[in-house]
Amino acid sequence: MAAFGTLAAFTRKALDRADDLARDRWYGVDTGGYASTGELGTDVRESVHYATMPWRHVRAALACVPLDERERVLLDYGCGRGRVLVAAAARPYRRVIGVELSRLAEDARANLAAMRGRRTQDVCVERGDAGAFVVPDDVNLAYFYNPFRGAVLDRVIGQLQASLQRAPRTLYVAYFNHDHFDRQLGDAAWLRRRETRMATADTSFALYEASA
Ligand SMILES: C[S@@+](CC[C@H](N)C(=O)[O-])C[C@H]1O[C@@H](n2cnc3c(N)ncnc32)[C@H](O)[C@@H]1O
Secondary structure, three states: OHHHHHHHHHHHHHHHHHHHHHHHHHHOOOOOOOEOHHHHOOOOOOEOOEOOOOHHHHHHHHHOOOOOHHHOEEEEEOOOOOHHHHHHHOOOOOEEEEEEOOOHHHHHHHHHHHOOOOOOOOEEEEEOOHHHOOOOOOOOEEEEEOOEOHHHHHHHHHHHHHHHHHOOOEEEEEEEOOHHHHHHHOOOOOEEEEEEEEEEOOEEEEEEEEEO
């Protein structure tokens, strides 16, 4: 039985890899791979390496947000090479924004510029520390794939709250591997968890809804 589980997991990963390559090729982008904090020159205590979720999980996460696509202003915190930005920009979003500390910001820009079938025209990638990034007051969907922790995450939570106070609205937070986030949020009343599930055997997903 254990052997069957191992075989099923191996097959699932192989299928995901094939699907990821096919989707990148379809869009004419290159968003896969892995880069350590050492390779990226980022702070190992607070920043996480570059990796991205399989395309099917990115699409499922975006699909469960109860917002009309044409109204969506997405901010990917730690956008890496831009897979999430490409997935969003392939749909008619109002605006798509990425923030990335490392040189991968250049890859994300190149991928957005080269992508086939882009339907969102208003796209941008800011290179810099997410903690210092002032959240535009029209952002209504923040996406995280466990990009950082500690003081950076605290500052980001503060920036999101500040934006909601400046411009009260409903804002959704889609988060893969949200343990640090939950710990740092504590029992914050401004953010309510709507949904939690295991996306893979070792990666959790949660969708939160915030309002000022
Ligand atoms: C796990 S990857 C996720 C990439 C992308 N969101 C995705 O899902 O495809 C985390 C990314 O966050 C970036 N990052 C880490 N610390 C950061 C910071 N303080 N500000 C902005 N980006 C940061 C890393 O360089 C890395 O590219």
